[in-house]
Amino acid sequence: MITVENLTKTFTQSNTSVAALDDVSLQVPDGSVCGVVGTSGAGKSTLARCIALLEKPDSGAIRVDGTDLVSLEGSKLRAARRRIGVVPQGDSLLRQRTAAGNVALPLESAKVPAAQRRSRVAELLDLVGLADKSSVYPDHLSGGQRQRVAVARALAAKPSVLLADEPTSALDPGTTDSVLTVLERARSELGVTVLVVTHDMAVVRRIADDVAVLEEGRVVEHGKVLDLVSEPGSRIGSTLLPETDQASTLQLDSGGHDVVAEVVLVGFAAVGALLPEASSRFGVELSILGGGLTRLGDTPVAKFRVGLSGERSESALKWMIERDAHVRRAPVSVDGVAA
Incomplete structure (x- = not known):
């Protein structure tokens, strides 16, 4: 389970303090998919970066499976980061490495033996439907295929949490569907808890169990999608139905x-x-x-x-x-x- 409590994060722009996150609290149950939605500048990506420990919040707690990640340092922080897989926004693959080589990167960093690496990489490429593309370089893959390789790489170290920042950005509907299928399989077959940052409500409609709506750094609506759409005045309900x-x-x-x-x-x-x-x-x-x-x-x-x-x-x-x-x-x- 991901638990965020009273999270705040500010940035300084032109000598002015800007609150990217303002007292944000939410929970993502184990084995579920939570969509974080909002307009540009609402704080979605900042929230994802804080949960992934790529940004340190000013205050508040981030708990994964009961452990407060904000308080960790050194080797404990590095170990905690390995429990969180990240699919960054945009095309993040290394061009000089094949699809298999990109997926293997986290395993090489963790000094996993070669035989185990090969087995894990083959398993993940099969999961994302790219077993036949293992020796292909990124420039010869489609945008959707590259994104699926990025998901496989994020899952390599067997994380309990997967964070995906705009995973379908700039993809056509058919390609988007293939990426969402991979995220669904990560949840259903591997038991991974998935948090998806997106501006695309089709993503929420297709795979989200829960949703959090951010507006100017604050959570203005949060809960199970099927509960929220039934509530009078729900922002999610008015958008999805x-x-x-x-x-x-x-x-x-x-x-x-x-x-x-x-x-x-x-x-x-x-x-x-x-x-x-x-x-x-x-x-x-x-x-x-x-x-x-x-x-x-x-x-x-x-x-x-x-x-x-x-x-x-x-x-x-x-x-x-x-x-x-x-x-x-x-x-x-x-x-x-x-x-």
Whole structure:
């Protein structure tokens, strides 16, 4: 587990102190993927560099598996760094070394015997889908392949934590998908805890269990993705889920609706059956006024703006809430049209 407590980090620019991180606290559970998102300058990369011990924070604690890394020095600090694999932003491979040679670098530094190095390198290149590229130099690899080699190199020393700073930056969608697949395999097959710094919400949508939103060096939202998207007013929810307002220009039924609500449904059963079952069970007419479906990791999630008409509309809405639908009622004007 990664635990960050009250972390602060300031830099001096033109004789002015600028807070890159301001009292940041968050937890990343063992074996999970946490996305750290925010606009440029929000403090994302500074947070990753502090956790990787590449920057020393001004104050606060960073604990990995219960050990406070900030307090370590000398050989203990070097040993702690080996437990954290880092995939830096941009193309970081050495051009004079093959893919296998790049992956072997941390093992050579740790003086791992040659036979063990070869075995570990082969294992990791297979993990990232590049077993046939072991003797190829970086200039003859695609951008996505180079990034996958960088992930393999970061995993060479068997770290418990993997930090990836903008791992899909400047990659096309197909190449991005291959890199995210590798990060997923690192978590699922090696049990590595992954923290991904990204501006790309598609990364969060695809692989993140948890997410932290940074704004001007502060955490303004943090938690499990599937919990946050169901909360009214969630920044993550508004970003990851389909828009419902686009349908506000659609013509409503001429008689209007008795109830208009925004409904978030999570999971296969809820997305597939809850709305039609509510309609038939309570004998109400249910109209989809906007929204749509998406997928967060392996979980389907729907966000709809719905209109219900009929005497038992309120009962139908209550029944959906009792079955874990997340509902926010929309105001309805006196003539029955959603405001």
